[in-house]
Amino acid sequence: xxxxxxxxxxxxxxxxxxxxxxxxxxxxxxxxxxxxxxxxxxxxxxxxxxxxxxxxxxxxxxxxxxxxxxxxxxxxxxxxxxxxxxxxxxxxxxxxxxxxxxxxxxxxxxxxxxxxxxxxxxxxxxxxxxxxxxxxxxxxxxxxxxxxxxxxxxxxxxxxxxxxxxxxxxxx
Numbered sequence: 721x722x723x724x725x726x727x728x729x730x731x732x733x734x735x736x737x738x739x740x741x742x743x744x745x746x747x748x749x750x751x752x753x754x755x756x757x758x759x760x761x762x763x764x765x766x767x768x769x770x771x772x773x774x775x776x777x778x779x780x781x782x783x784x785x786x787x788x789x790x791x792x793x794x795x796x797x798x799x800x801x802x803x804x805x806x807x808x809x810x811x812x813x814x815x816x817x818x819x820x821x822x823x824x825x826x827x828x829x830x831x832x833x834x835x836x837x838x839x840x841x842x843x844x845x846x847x848x849x850x851x852x853x854x855x856x857x858x859x860x861x862x863x864x865x866x867x868x869x870x871x872x873x874x875x876x877x878x879x880x881x882x883x884x885x886x887x888x889x890x891x892x
Contacts (some may be wrong), residue, residue, distance in 0.1 A: 722752035728803035728835070729754060730828040731771070733761025734810035736844040741766060743809065744774045753777070755799050757827045759815065780827050796827060800834035808832065809870070810844030813855045819867070820858035842870040 727747050731740045740756075747754045756771040756779045768779040780795055800806075808815065808828065815828060819841070824830040832839060841862060843850060850856075850872065859869055 722747065722750040725752045725804045726802050727752045727754045728799055728806045728831065729756045729771075730806060730808040730811075730815075730832060731756060731758045731762045731766070732808065732810055732812045732815045732828060733759050733764060734812045734844045735765060736810035737762045737765040740809060741770050741774060743807070744771055748775055755803070757781075757796075757799065757831045759826045759828050761812075780831075783827050783830050796830045797834050800831045801836060803835055803837050805837055806832055806835050806839040807842070808840070809842035811841045813843075813845050813849050813852070813858075816841065816843060816855065816858045816862065820861040820865075838868060839866070840868045840870055843872055 729740060729744055729747075731737050737758075744754050744756060754775040755777050756768070756775060758768055758771075758779060758781045760781060763781060768781055771779045780799070783796055808819075815826075817823075818825070818829045819832060822833070824833050841859075843855075843859065845855075863869060
């Protein structure tokens with residue numbers, strides 16, 4: 721069902737980043753061409769090499785380390801414009817705020833801005849952060865701009881609180 725589909729997975733710096741290895745693996749097993757972009761903070765939770773092994777594609781973390789001599793197919797532009805779907809998970813409050821306000825200062829946000837496909841955002845953070853009115857306003861703003869929000873599920877959080885946690889359901 722996903723054969724020939726280009727999926728861009730944007731991994732940000734939340735503890736749930738480790739769960740994205742399973743998502744990347746599953747999408748690859750379903751024959752999707754999975755490309756991963758990460759924030760620097762995401763690499764503190766899971767190394768880029770994990771995704772390179774799982775997807776068989778180069779993983780990009782730093783916009784200024786794209787190492788290309790091909791100035792026509794600059795990775796942060798070509799990855800965004802060639803994607804059939806973008807999934808940003810876990811989506812931290814920081815990245816949600818950046819996307820909601822058009823700020824592109826890392827590999828994830830810079831690659832998402834040129835994307836012309838469905839963009840799914842899976843918020844993942846402490847429940848008090850998620851409930852913050854500013855974060856909620858940014859999520860609503862993303863919805864107004866056509867982003868699809870994957871609502872978190874209830875559960876026990878890594879920080880010890882009970883609240884909303886990352887939920888990734890792939891409709892396959």
